[in-house]
Amino acid sequence: MHAFHQNWLAAAYACAAAALLALAGCSPAVQAAGAGQASQTIDPQQAARLHQYQTEVLPTLQANCLRCHGGMNRRGGFNMSTRAALMQGGKDGAMVVLGRPEDSLLVRVINPKLPEDDPMRMPPKGDRLTDAQVAAIRKWVADGVVMDR
Incomplete structure (x- = not known):
């Protein structure tokens, strides 16, 4: 050539x-x-963040969230299948405050300590997310919600 x-x-x-x-x-x-x-x-730090998303966060989202909040499914007007859609939020407003999991509605609604009858509890039915899953999502939000799409 x-x-x-x-x-x-x-x-x-x-x-x-x-x-x-x-x-x-x-x-x-x-x-x-x-x-x-x-x-x-x-950037090695970005690569590590993407790896954490792919190995810890994405499997949790696929198992617990994307059925109702992914692709064409947008319960509450909220879609989390892409970073752009996630950042748009839903009918309750912004779900993520980049770098601030303590101010992010997404982190609040997955808190395993929310009462069973709380209307914001996610997932609304079935098992709660484990402490490790919640910690991974908190870290993901703190690190700027790096995604591969």
């Missing part, structure tokens, strides 16, 4: 990867790797 095409292709891949990471809430750092080539490095 001609050197020009190799450099162009490498740059195109780097741009596409950077765009995907930006959509995921990550901030990639792009560094020059040499004459006309670029390689991408991800």
